[in-house]
Amino acid sequence: MRSTAHAFTENAKRAVEDPQLKRAMGHVRKGFIEKRAKARARLPEFEALRDAGREIKDHTLAHLDFYLEHYEKTLTAAGGRLHWCATAEEARAAILEICRQAGARTVTKGKSMIGEEIAINDHLEANGITPVETDLGEYIIQLRREPPSHIIAPAVHLTKDLVEADFRAHHKQLPEGRSLSEPAELVAEARQVLRQRYLEAEVGITGANFLVAETGSSVIVTNEGNGDLTQCLPKVHIVVASIEKLVPTLEDLNVLLRVLARSATGQEMSTYTTLSTGPRRPGDPDGPEAYHVVLLDNGRSAMIGSEFHEALRCIRCGACMNHCPVYHAIGGHAYGWVYPGPIGSVLNPGLIGIEEAHHLPNASTFCGRCESVCPMRIPLPRMMRHWREKEFERHLTPASVRTGLTLWAALARRPRLYQALTRIGSALLGRLGKRGRFESLPLAGGWTRFRDMPAPEGPTFQSLWAEQRGTPGGTSGGKR
Amino acid sequence: MSGARAAILAGIRRGLKRGALSGDARAELESRLAGPPVGPVPDRSRANHALPIDLFESMAAEVAATLERLPDSEAVPGAVARYLKANNLPAALRLAPADDLQALPWDSEPLLSVEAGPADPGDQVSVTGAFAGIAETGTLMLLSGPAGPTTLNFLPDNHIVVLRASDVVGPYEAAWERLRARNGRGSLPRTVNFITGPSRTADIEQTIQLGAHGPRRLHILLIDDRDESAS
Structure with a gap:
């Protein structure tokens, strides 16, 4: 089969806009998940x-x-x-x-x-x-x-x-x-x-x-x-x-x-x-x-002994895609090659090359459902992370993402600066958001074109964490 | 393609960071092949848990197979004739050429046309035996051979299987054990069919439809021969 995995972004865009596909994929979400859960319980x-x-x-x-x-x-x-x-x-x-x-x-x-x-x-x-x-x-x-x-x-x-x-x-x-x-x-x-x-x-x-x-x-x-x-x-x-x-x-x-x-x-x-x-x-x-x-x-x-060795345990049951929110939204064709869903995001780059399939390991929210249902317990999210690293190493990641990541990495290595900036940023955004939401936001067009961006509420996680650690015995529920 | 063979094996060994196995390592694997560990066996399938035929019957019913218990094998021709009539099927069947099936009193049903052999595309009904019934999932185990043409299990629309209660076992492991007792370890008939209910598909909108390519109906005649075999 000829691969269209390189065009994943366009494929996925077309897929989410297809009402017929949306109707058909509804059957996957309901049917497969409930049936597996019943069989497992039995x-x-x-x-x-x-x-x-x-x-x-x-x-x-x-x-x-x-x-x-x-x-x-x-x-x-x-x-x-x-x-x-x-x-x-x-x-x-x-x-x-x-x-x-x-x-x-x-x-x-x-x-x-x-x-x-x-x-x-x-x-x-x-x-x-x-x-x-x-x-x-x-x-x-x-x-x-x-x-x-x-x-x-x-x-x-x-x-x-x-x-x-x-x-x-x-x-x-x-x-x-x-x-x-x-x-x-x-x-x-x-x-x-x-x-x-x-x-x-x-x-x-x-x-x-x-x-x-x-x-x-x-x-x-x-x-x-x-x-x-x-x-x-x-x-x-x-x-x-x-x-x-x-x-x-x-x-x-x-x-x-x-x-x-x-x-x-x-x-x-x-x-x-x-x-x-x-x-x-x-x-x-x-x-x-x-x-x-x-x-x-x-x-x-060639996958034997590599970081993708365990993917060879796959018995092709399809449980990972049946439980994948990304697969539910875009269907199998968007992945562009033989194996769709999480297992495809791990196998396809190995079989047709990371250059061709570098988008696929990004087609995941890392929610971990795939690994939790995989009968062979393949660590699919971990493997997708490995592929993302390889994608980055080989400069296949778009320049905007690379720049963003580089900036973020620079910040993340300076905890004090990071904390100060996030505190200011989140307070600012929290005040600017109309009724707790943004309809558009600079640099976040990819998100706000399809849905509102929620405005941050209250202090950052880091400051909450610091506060909690400061309170004796306050590790188990935070402040309510 | 011996070049490919060498390349694939070398590739695997490179990945495993070792050469071809020999000596103790090899002997260990040989002995695993001869006596492999048995994985977790579902408790429900253990023979002493309940009568395996009761579990077999309820599991087979779940997958839309039908089942009739008969007191002895003499009752098979009458039960077959009744089944065909009840389902508006022609009084003609293709019988597996097995001695015990051919020896049944088919003459007692003079209107029934019985021919033995592999399936013809026109056959609507087949009657075969089964090597075992597996209670764990209501599964039938059928073997190919001179007495068991495989086409009978798939080509006709209606498959009737004669199963002896003494051949019903709990888990899959017990069925393999029986086959190994007959064939020896490591040797199987050309085809082993595990059949769990009639043919089905859910390829159109996830709705289950029976009779996709194989039989639309699977009917099991369970012969209660337990007393005979126990004596």
Whole structure:
């Protein structure tokens, strides 16, 4: 996917002014958060499972070379073929080659973020092969030629009226007068249209939520069943997965499965969890004749041992974006590359470069909700701070911000001056504000253009603090 | 792409500030693979907590699967015929080619057309067995193999699963244990399907719709064989 992350500021501006998007994003705020909270409340072991999951991922990453080699052994013993790919380009080439050898004209696809990362659909199309997305959300955005706006709910930015219009425009073979206003009717129509495509396809491509070293298996977790039809009907099954998807054993998988669906959709377990191990066996009445795993690095090995190492624990549940106030306001497209939300703000600069993605770590209020809900306890705010430091070091920050920061730093290193100036400033502003607010304020136009700036009330925090410390035992409530 | 293989492994080792593992470090990981630690197991799924079939039934109902308890496997053909009629479905089904399913008294339902094999796109109803039922989340575990075509689990609109009460376990761990007892450690069938309710999607405005691509209905026939197996 082509990145527009460098244009984040403009993207975000457009997004907050889009009333349709605002309506659609309302569903995220309500749906995902409540459902996760309920699922968590129902499982007393949830927090212990998060800790166990984090340990499993840390252990795996600390021995990733060993587990990858073991996985290669077990996968090969089961008759599968592993394709190591350092870059997106290598992965695209490997997939195209497998499709060509299978004589593929149509390829069905289950949902895969790695597929987005390597832009496999464009590559197949450019080479005369038709990729058909089968996950309902992915199918809708493929019709619209849009990227996903959420890692597990790719069409979450759309309302049903828009989907109806797309279906009417693309499904010309169906009667014009049909009723399509209800979600149930839209789902039924997509089911009917996609049925035929499953049967035509020579190759099915799926992603993987996990790879299991012990057994050489790939694991997909879905609700629709499209991933399963994608992999059990065509002659060839290709799995695209990145190196950090590995877990050592089935016991480890149990732990991660117990937190994945609950964190993502609030389900106890997703409808379909499928482990695939190699191609069809002797005596099997169905299943693919060939099974390939395209294993992608694409910058991940370079994150190992860095300050972003822990981001590789991510199991792609989407909880961080579901709980992010910035994501709620701007949706996923504004981030401009494959991974939106807090995890995207941490991963994207690592995968496409800080020069391109330097705005993203700033798309956070540092409220910390993302870290508090992350099943793998990834310290997302801390990592965004690391990226902000790198952005500053590399002079990617705008001159006005740099000057501001330099001035502030100069002041902050002189506590007496700082305190004196803030005291005067806040007293002055407090007196000037009309009814406690400013409608406009020099140097703060970016804020006051959209909302009033509250005028400071009373003394500064520093002076309150000093006063309180001066009172014996006055640390616990301040003056009321 | 052996160049990529070497580059990726070298990159990982560079990040970890060490070379390839050998000796004790390696042996330790091998032994973890052979006997991994078990993570926290939800208390609700422990067998002595309640009868696993009761928990299984209530969890399956939560995810919109339907379930009928039958006194013995002889009752399956009649229950299937009744279910098809009640749901206005044609009296025809595709049966998994498993010996125990084929040996059922299908003749007792002369109007029912029964064919065994993998699913055809036109099939509306499939009947399969299950390797296990997992009470923790009301999940069915189905295995591929000569007796278990995977297409039966996904292609037909209606999936009927015959599950023995003696095959219902508490947590996922217990299901893997059973499979390892059968297949040995580290070896799985081509496909292991964990199925928790019928197919669904919430991709349009977060409203849940059943029957996205897989079965619209999942019906479980639970055979009460506990006394037979206990004796």
